[in-house]
Amino acid sequence: MQRESLMNILFIYSSLFIGLISDGNESAYRGEIDRLVSWCSTNNLELNSLKTVEMTVDFRKDPAPRLPVILCDSPVSSAESFCFLGTTITKELKWAQNISYLTKKAQQRMYFLRQLKKFLLPVKMLVNFYTAIIESVLTSSITVWFAAATARDKAKLQRVIHSAEKVIGCSLPSLQELYFSRSRRRAAKIAADPSHTGNELFRSLPSGKRLRSIKTRTSRHKNSFFPTAVSLLNSAPLAPR
Incomplete structure (x- = not known):
């Protein structure tokens, strides 16, 4: 059956x-x-x-x-959908609706960054404001949706980052860089915590140099957190367990 x-x-x-x-x-x-x-x-x-x-x-x-x-x-x-802890989840498990919400919210906060720029604040203070107020929105639950999001939706968020770079006058971490750093950090914590329910998914190969890849049958599963997190950890040095 x-x-x-x-x-x-x-x-x-x-x-x-x-x-x-x-x-x-x-x-x-x-x-x-x-x-x-x-x-x-x-x-x-x-x-x-x-x-x-x-x-x-x-x-x-x-x-x-x-x-x-x-x-x-x-x-x-x-x-058809609901908002859980600030993340919009649809029954199709697609992320366009969630990313549109995050983009709109981040664009609204760009107004305050532009206003602060008029006061000739130091670049460091503007970057701190951007990180706390705008980047925090762009990366909300990013480890959940980034890998499965479309290139078009990711570009919407990346344009907000480009706008902030022009206002501040310096380069900022890209959306992909933010995803990589947060996913690796989260995956490393789970791999180091035996009490976490997902700990067993981070199993080392006999060599101890890499983690065992998670078998997936659909692109939906392949682009979910655990399979992508294992791939990211395999691309970086494996910490001893």
Whole structure:
């Protein structure tokens, strides 16, 4: 039997619930929801079903229709996308919507950089402002979306960096350089932390000089964090574990 997998996400207030449905069997997923409702009731927490949404990620060509989740006697509405910790996630796991949001937000903050330039502040102060206020927006969750983003979307963000360079009058790290540095830093922390759930994905080869590559069957998986992080660490000297 062909394995079918779905990822379902529920928001309860500011909480996130993730469940995996395999081979069309939703019993485990719905059972977890029931236990969550029971736990909230026991702990005097009220769930607002009107502010709860469900997003189904399903890449099959002909997905079977699903029954809606019932929460507190009310059906949960289905969402095409949602914003989680400032990152917009769509059911197709594409990043154009998220990058458009980041670009707009960064462009708005460019106004303040231009205003500071009028006060003839030192270049170092302008760079510090850019790093804290604008670069922080451009790199929000960059380890998650950069590898899977299109060249066109990356160019939108890179244009903001070029605009900042013209205002400040010096070169700044490119978007790709920022992605490489943050991904390597994050991957190194996970590889050095045995308690992290993703630690086992950073396994050394018998030589101890490189990490074992993660096998991928789709470009979507290949461009996700862990496979790309392993490749990045393999391109740099491997720290002893």
